Structure formats: C-alpha cells, structure tokens
Amino acid sequence: MPLPRHDADASLDPQDWDAFRALAHRMVDDSLAFIRDLPDTRPWQPIPGEVRASLTGEPLPMAAQSPEVAYEQFVREILPFTNGNRHPRFWGWIQGNGTPLGMMADMLAAGMNAHLAGLDQSPKLVELQVITWLAELMGMPTTSSGLLVSGGSMANILSLAVARHAKAGFDVRTEGLHAQPRLTVYASVEVHSWAQKGVELFGMGSASLRKIPVGADMRMDLSALRATIAADRAAGMRPICVIGTAGTVNSGATDDLNALADLCAAESLWFHVDGAFGALARLSPELAPMVHGMERADSLAFDLHKWMYLPYEIACFLVRDPEVHRATFALTPSYLRDEGRGVIAGGIPFADRGPELTRGFKALKVWMSLKAHGVDAFTQLIEQNVAQARELERRLRLMPEVEVVTPVTLNIVCFRLVRPGLTGEQEDALTKELLLRIQEEGTAVPSGSQFDGRYIIRVACSNHRAKWEDFELFLRAVSRISGSLVPH
Numbered sequence: 001m002p003l004p005r006h007d008a009d010a011s012l013d014p015q016d017w018d019a020f021r022a023l024a025h026r027m028v029d030d031s032l033a034f035i036r037d038l039p040d041t042r043p044w045q046p047i048p049g050e051v052r053a054s055l056t057g058e059p060l061p062m063a064a065q066s067p068e069v070a071y072e073q074f075v076r077e078i079l080p081f082t083n084g085n086r087h088p089r090f091w092g093w094i095q096g097n098g099t100p101l102g103m104m105a106d107m108l109a110a111g112m113n114a115h116l117a118g119l120d121q122s123p124k125l126v127e128l129q130v131i132t133w134l135a136e137l138m139g140m141p142t143t144s145s146g147l148l149v150s151g152g153s154m155a156n157i158l159s160l161a162v163a164r165h166a167k168a169g170f171d172v173r174t175e176g177l178h179a180q181p182r183l184t185v186y187a188s189v190e191v192h193s194w195a196q197k198g199v200e201l202f203g204m205g206s207a208s209l210r211k212i213p214v215g216a217d218m219r220m221d222l223s224a225l226r227a228t229i230a231a232d233r234a235a236g237m238r239p240i241c242v243i244g245t246a247g248t249v250n251s252g253a254t255d256d257l258n259a260l261a262d263l264c265a266a267e268s269l270w271f272h273v274d275g276a277f278g279a280l281a282r283l284s285p286e287l288a289p290m291v292h293g294m295e296r297a298d299s300l301a302f303d304l305h306k307w308m309y310l311p312y313e314i315a316c317f318l319v320r321d322p323e324v325h326r327a328t329f330a331l332t333p334s335y336l337r338d339e340g341r342g343v344i345a346g347g348i349p350f351a352d353r354g355p356e357l358t359r360g361f362k363a364l365k366v367w368m369s370l371k372a373h374g375v376d377a378f379t380q381l382i383e384q385n386v387a388q389a390r391e392l393e394r395r396l397r398l399m400p401e402v403e404v405v406t407p408v409t410l411n412i413v414c415f416r417l418v419r420p421g422l423t424g425e426q427e428d429a430l431t432k433e434l435l436l437r438i439q440e441e442g443t444a445v446p447s448g449s450q451f452d453g454r455y456i457i458r459v460a461c462s463n464h465r466a467k468w469e470d471f472e473l474f475l476r477a478v479s480r481i482s483g484s485l486v487p488h
C-alpha cells in the first residue's frame with residue numbers, strides 16, 4: 001500500500017466530539033456508581049468461562065469497532081472481575097483501595113500527558129512540592145531528594161542502588177563489580193522479596209543479601225546482625241547497607257530502627273528503611289513511636305498506594321543527601337542539556353534521580369488528595385485501621401478454635417484454626433479450607449501465609465472503606481464455617 005497523501009490529516013482525536021463527550025461522561029458516571037455501590041457486591045467472584053474465552057481468544061482488531069463497543073465489553077467482562085481490592089471487605093496481602101478523587105486526578109494527569117523527566121512546567125513544580133511535603137510527613141529533612149515511582153519494590157530497589165553507589169568504596173558505575181570484594185547487605189528474614197530481587201538485579205547475587213534471624217517479637221536480632229557483619233568483614237567481604245523494615249509484610253513488626261541507625265553510624269553503613277506501609281504510622285501521634293528512628297535513615301521507601309489508599313501506581317523514596325542521589329543516576333546526553341532558558345530550563349531533575357526518562361504525572365493525585373482531604377483525614381483512617389485490627393484480634397482470641405499467632409503490633413492480624421486431637425497438618429488443611437471458603441462464598445478476602453511452618457490466615461487492615469460491621473460479618477463467617485469443617 002502506498003503511504004497516504006501528505007494532506008490526509010488523520011488523527012486519533014474523536015471525529016464526533018459530542019458523541020465522545022457523551023461516552024466520556026458515561027465512563028465517569030459508571031465508574032463512580034460502581035465505587036459507590038461496592039458494599040452491595042461481593043469482593044471477588046470467579047470469572048465465567050465465556051468471559052475468560054472472550055478476553056483471551058479475540059483476534060487482533062485491525063478494523064475500528066468504535067469506542068462504545070469497546071467500552072460496553074469493558075463494563076460486561078472486565079469491570080466486575082477484579083481481585084476485589086476496592087471492596088470494603090478486602091484485607092488480603094497489603095493492597096490499597098484507591099479513591100474516587102485519585103481516580104479523577106489520574107484521569108486529569110493522563111489528559112495532560114505531561115512528560116515528567118523535568119522541563120520547565122508546573123507539573124515539575126508539583127512533584128517537587130509533593131516530595132517536600134512527604135519528606136516533612138516522614139520526618140526527613142525537607143532538603144531531601146526524592147522520586148515518585150511505581151511501587152514499593154521499585155522505591156526500595158532504587159534506594160539500594162543509591163546505597164551501593166555511596167558505600168561500595170569504588171566507582172561502581174564505571175567499574176561494575178569486576179574483581180571487587182563481595183558487597184553485602186543486611187536485613188531480617190522477614191524482609192520483603194524486593195531485597196533479593198534487588199541484589200540479583202544489580203549483579204551482586206542473592207548470596208550478598210544476609211538474612212538475619214528475628215526474635216519472638218519478629219524484629220531483627222541485633223546481636224546476630226553485629227556478629228554477621230563482623231564475620232563477613234573478617235572473611236574479606238564489604239558490608240554496605242542495613243535494611244530496616246517499618247511494618248513487615250507478614251506481621252507488621254518494625255525493627256528497632258534507632259538501634260539500626262546507631263549501628264550503621266558506628267559501622268559506616270548505609271541505613272535504608274523499607275516503610276512500604278508501616279512508614280505511614282508516623283502520621284499518628286499514638287503510633288509514631290513504633291517507627292521512631294525511621295527519620296534517621298539515609299534512604300526511606302514507602303508506598304502511597306497501600307496505606308495512603310491512593311490508586312495504583314504510586315510510591316516514593318527519599319534520600320537524605322541529594323548529591324549522592326543524583327550521582328547514582330545522573331547522565332545527561334547532549335540532547336537533554338539544560339540551556340538555562342526555554343522548555344528545558346532546569347533540566348531533567350527526575351530523570352537524574354532514577355533510571356526512567358519518560359515518566360507520567362504521578363504527583364497530581366498525591367498533591368490533589370493531600371489538599372482535598374488534608375493530612376488529618378489520612379491520620380484518622382490509619383488509626384481507624386489499627387483500632388479495627390486490635391478489636392479483631394480481641395474478638396478472635398475469644399473464639400475457642402482460633403489461635404492468634406503473632407502479636408498485633410500495627411494493622412495485621414494472623415490466626416489459624418486449632419482443634420484438640422488434630423495434627424498440625426490437619427489444622428493447616430482446616431485453616432486453608434476456611435480461608436478459601438470465605439473468599440469463594442464472597443464474604444471477604446483475607447490472604448494466606450505461613451508462620452513457623454504452619455498455615456495461617458492473614459487479615460491486613462489497610463482499607464479506608466472497611467467499617468466495623470464488615471468485620472462482624474467476617475467473624476460470623478469464621479465461626480459458622482469453622483464449625484462445619486470436618487477434618488480428613
């Protein structure tokens with residue numbers, strides 16, 4: 001086929017703006033109605049076979065079908081069949097719910113399609129403002145450098161890149177790890193899986209991640225940490241970083257961050273804190289003491305799409321020393337040089353703080369949400385979630401067949417079924433059956449995990465839509481279903 005004529009004037013904008021506007025308004029109205037009516041729906045339902053087939057077996061659409069047709073299929077086949085994390089009774093893993101305002105802010109950001117490498121534009125100023133606000137919220141110096149990224153894993157991994165650059169003792173950007181001593185990183189056995197992905201991705205190897213045991217309180221054993229660092233140094237390795245966790249994914253425990261900060265200062269190690277959700281506890285005067293010491297971190301990573309409830313994807317990492325942050329990633333090709341004037345004035349500060357060049361306007365939903373709701377609203381919701389977790393623990397402890405397996409320190413409740421005369425394996429099977437029935441009958445979505453080799457049900461309260469009556473419903477289901485379960 002020959003190319004079209006140069007004056008063909010094709011574009012992806014609507015040909016009929018009025019029709020498109022009507023569809024767009026319907027999209028907004030339907031989305032808001034769906035969120036409003038969530039309490040009347042089941043958190044999760046299986047995908048019907050015909051929907052599964054329709055969504056996976058369709059030929060590549062070469063010809064236009066109209067946006068209305070695509071949208072109607074979305075409403076029928078996609079919208080109702082999610083994993084359910086928007087629902088008030090979703091308490092699985094640690095997921096956020098999103099907010100109507102966050103949804104609209106993301107729509108506005110997508111409409112602006114701003115390019116957030118930097119450049120001289122208001123969206124850049126908004127991201128800088130948001131980073132300063134977040135540093136203030138977290139107790140880090142407001143002169144800290146930071147970047148908004150897709151999630152906690154990315155925020156932590158990029159922080160680790162800064163740590164390595166700062167503490168390797170040689171020019172890791174130029175030399176790589178060629179013929180250098182092994183660089184080692186320390187975290188508790190409860191550290192999230194990003195840490196292993198990170199050291200593997202950086203070519204350090206998973207053997208560079210030294211996992212330190214925890215005590216009964218699920219916090220890193222400090223004498224084991226000291227001993228491992230000393231032994232590694234003696235063996236010719238080069239320790240570079242200790243990762244403390246504020247709110248572990250399994251139990252919500254927080255390492256002794258002040259002790260880790262002291263140790264890092266004494267040992268000249270980088271102190272990184274993974275505060276994916278736990279860092280947000282700092283908003284509450286009552287809960288803040290649990291994460292004390294976090295503000296002494298060299299770098300701190302936290303999600304805004306978990307315990308700040310914003311729509312995916314949004315997380316942040318902060319680096320105390322802006323120069324070290326820049327030095328880890330900055331690389332300015334001639335076509336991106338700051339001319340001090342014009343569109344490129346001010347350069348590309350965000351591209352210099354991470355590996356991505358083209359980035360979207362993630363900051364808008366943070367900026368708008370903080371302004372519209374105010375910090376106090378988030379503080380209140382975080383406290384509400386912790387109060388829910390505490391009351392749920394208390395109620396579960398009253399149930400004869402239930403054992404609460406880890407202390408509830410923050411917002412995560414872990415329990416299993418126990419029954420006299422049954423083996424641990426039989427109790428595991430009952431516990432798993434209880435979890436899956438609660439999910440499948442559409443009551444609620446907690447998740448499963450392992451603790452001390454035993455199967456557990458894990459209820460994570462990071463849901464701004466959950467009301468106490470939702471937990472009452474769940475408690476009734478636990479006692480009804482567990483009473484009917486017969487061991488094999």
Ligand SMILES: *Cc1c(COP(=O)(O)O)cnc(C)c1O
Pocket residue numbers: 094150151152153154156192194245247248249274275276277303315
């Ligand atoms: C969820 C979580 C992460 C990973 O964050 P994502 O946003 O899922 O990438 C890291 N650490 C902890 C403690 C977490 O709970």
